[in-house]
Amino acid sequence: MNVFRLAGDLSHLLAILILLMKIWSTKSCAGISGKSQLLFALVFTTRYLDLFTSFISVYNTSMKIIFLLSAYITIYMIYFKYSSTFDRENDTFRVEFILVPVAGLSFLVNHEYTAMEICWTFSIYLESVAILPQLFMITKTGEAETITTHYLFFLGVYRALYLGNWIWRYQTEGFFDQIAVVSGVVQTIFYCDFFYLYITKVLKGKSLGLPLPV
Secondary structure, rough: OOOOHHHHHHHHHHHHHHHHHHHHHHOOOOOOOOOHHHHHHHHHHHHHHHHHHHOOOOHHHHHHHHHHHHHHHHHHHHHHHHHOOOOOOOOOOOHHHHHHHHHHHHOOOOOOOOOOHHHHHHHHHHHOOOHHHHHHHHHHOOOHHHHHHHHHHHHHHHHHHHHHHHHHHHHHHHOOHHHHHHHHHHHHHHHHHHHHHHHHHOOOOOOOOOOOOO
16 A cells, blocks of 8 residues: 555545535436446456455455445446436447457456456456546537536546556565556546547637536
8 A cells, every 4th residue: 555546546436426426416317428337337346356255454345345336326326216317318339349359358468367367357458448438428418517527537536646556566566567557557548638638629719518627
């Protein structure tokens, strides 16, 4: 554990809480991609299978349970409790274009050819692209609510801080996980690209309807 990882975990948790509070307070899922949330739930499910096989720390176990529960609560709210507010017409990203390559790559490039390791690798690859349906939805509609933008912002912060975590661990422990680092860099690029495009549009006076996080 180091300050980058702790701050990254808290940013990740804050992003999820912002999204849940947005849905709960407005009783609406407008502007939220259910497909991205399903992919994130799949990420947590396949990554945290070790909850049943190993114990690292109370913090580690607690965070895993919180992320799993929050993911499935979000899905319940989107597809059941507030399903009438869910924008199905614009949440049209073809997730099979993500799942099939990710599944294939996780079998081909992993640290160890075991079920647990393949599932972990699958989760790492999938997380790097799970936000694409949300970004696609925003691009398609040309707008997003303030809270949704804050959610994306803190997810981007989480990924950037985890890059700092890996640099720190490499400098202090000599630890380097190529799969996690490369996937994390790819994911961070997606968020950076989103904010770069948004900011440049605003500076040119071509608002996308996406309020800048403050």
